[in-house]
Amino acid sequence: MTATFSxxxxxLTVETAFTVLAVAKRLxxxxxxxxxxxxxxxxxxxxxxxxxxxxxxxxENQSHYCPSPGIPPFLEAAAEFVSxxxxxxxxxxxxxxxxxxxIFEQFFCEAFLNSGDGVLVFSPFFPTYLPNVQRRGARVVFSVIRQETQFRPNLKDIRAFVEKDVAPKAxxxxSPHNPTxxxxxxxxxKAIADLIRGKDIAVFSDEPYCHMVWKGKHHSLLEQPDMMNQAVAAFTFSKSYSMSGWRLGFAVTAQPVAEIIGKMINTTLSCTPPLVQFAGVAALQEDHAERNETMQxxxxxxxxxxxxxxxxxGFTTIDPTATFYVFPNVMEVCNRLGITSHGLAMYLLEGADDQFGIACLGGECFGDAGHGFLRFSCAEPNERxxxxxxxxxxxxxRKDRIRKYLEQNTHFSLPTPYDCSIG
Ligand SMILES: Cc1ncc(COP(=O)(O)O)c(C=O)c1O
Known part of the structure; x- marks a missing residue:
């Protein structure tokens, strides 16, 4: 290989879940x-x-190209569903x-961001946001969300970003939030909509867990007046309909933005497989009861x-509000063992036992604000x-095993104890 990489x-940083998955499968x-x-x-x-x-x-041979934005029955079913x-x-x-x-993270960034634009990201965050922002040479501004405020976005930080950043753009x-x-x-x-309404600021509203709200019901930013013009909401079949491998989702946004995203699909993917879209139409129209049972x-x-x-x-978790993740604070345990939270996660998988392991993720896989937490998904049967x-x-x-694991993986040693007063 002689040509140098860009x-x-x-x-490029990636979603660590897939890296840990590879280790788990190997073991x-x-x-x-x-x-x-x-x-x-x-x-x-x-x-x-x-x-x-x-x-x-x-x-029925629905196995050819179709219009880039989607087949009409899918577009109609999705619109009817979100309304x-x-x-x-x-x-x-x-x-x-x-x-x-x-994929809509990338298209959103391509639709709205230029080099140097400011993008507010709440941390911890879904890991692929950053590479997509970086693709456009835009600038990430972090706002930390905390366990003590149930991981809700900090409105003061949003106001400061909108009013004081040199080039606030997105x-x-x-919500619901992965990983917390x-x-x-x-x-x-409502407060976020009031802060940005009429300004040259776009929101990527990522809503894959819309049917996994355990207290109350899901609300979208797009429900707020005028937000259709300033936001791209992304929905997926991966979680609600257990269809992650089919690869199907959709974006909801103002017509001119939808047209631009349609052009991006034209120039990259050509289209989303029509046979998969037909499966999606059936899910949206006929599978409510089954979906609700699964959510339960x-x-x-x-x-x-x-x-x-x-x-x-040493484990402290908030009463679950939404999603199928549990995100306990384990700072006390990490401090006691002298190990980082992702180190603890990898120890549970690789080091704690020869026959048995647990695969989970350290909170830092979702940004610095995740240090001291673990993320567990619920992707296994209850007895597991x-x-x-x-x-x-x-x-x-198992102190001896922890010591041995840290000797073999010195990068997981905790340099300074986590500050347990910050939740
Ligand atoms: C916050 C968030 N956004 C996007 C996705 C991607 O979902 P999809 O399978 O629809 O691409 C996930 C999947 O885990 C997610 O948690």
Whole structure:
């Protein structure tokens, strides 16, 4: 290889969940029993009407190119769905289909950002926001969200960004929030809309967990007056309909923005596979009851994991508000063991036992503000979650193994103790 990589390629950071997943799969292939709580995937089957419609679509040869923004039945079904469920005033002209929600991060950045523009990102954050902002040479401004305020966005920071930044241009909002499980309340959304309305500021409103709100119901920024003109909301079939591998999602936004994103799809992906979109139409129109039952099962898992973790000394988790993640503060444990939080996560997977391991992530995989936390997903059956919970206190008590693991992985030694007064 002689051609040198671009600066962007050399600085590219990735979603650590996929890296840890590779380690977990390798250990499993070598015979280790691993409870996989690292990746935000559903342990359930894709909903049944979606599966049937996908098969029918293949048999009916819906397997050719289609319009870049999506097939009309999909655009109509998605518009009807967000109006009905989330009170978003959308028509088919406001929808663009894509292979999942993640791709819209890139298209949003390409649609609105120029070099040097300021982008407010709440930290901890979903890891792929940063590379997408960096693709455009834009500038990230962080606002820390904290456990003591249920991981809600800090309105003072938003005001300061809008009023004082040299070139404020965009905000990445993610509610319900991965990794923390917090939400932006309806009052917060109203306040955010009031702060940005009429200004040259665009919001990426990332809403993959819209059916996983365990207290109250989901609210979208797009429900607020005029926000359709200033926001791109991203939805996905990955979580609500357990369809992560189909790769299907959609964006909701003002018609001119939808047209621009349609052009971006034209120039990159050409289109989203029509047979997958047909499966999505069936999910949206016919799978409500099954989806709601599955969401209830997730809720039980989150409760099981939260209560189990809170019973372990040194683990403090907020009462779950949303998502299928549990994000305990483990600073005390890390300080006691002299290990970073991602070091602790990797120790639980690799070092704590020869036969058994737990795959999870250190909060720092989601930015510096995640230091001292662990993220567990609920992607395994309940009895496996219980097994993991039972193993945790034993694993943490194995001082000799921790010492050995840190000797072999010195980069996981905690240089200075976490400040436990900051939640
Ligand atoms: C906050 C957030 N945004 C986007 C995505 C990507 O979802 P998709 O599978 O639809 O691309 C995820 C998936 O975990 C997520 O947690």
């Amino acid at each position: 600066n962007f390629a050399r600085s 499993k292939a070598a015979g280790k029993d691993v409870v996989e709580l690292e990746i935000g995937d559903s342990p359930f089957d894709s909903t049944s009407s979606a599966r049937k419609a996908g098969v029918v679509a293949i048999e 009905r469920e989330f009170n978003i005033p959308a028509g088919p002209e406001n929808i663009v289909a894509g292979p999942g929600a993640k 905000i990445f909002l993610n 499980g917090g939400i932006t309340t309806q009052d917060d959304l 099962k997730f809720r039980e898992k989150v409760t099981l994991l939260t209560e189990g973790l809170n019973a372990i000394e 979650l219980t097994q993991a919970l039972e193993f945790l206190p034993t694993a943490i008590a």
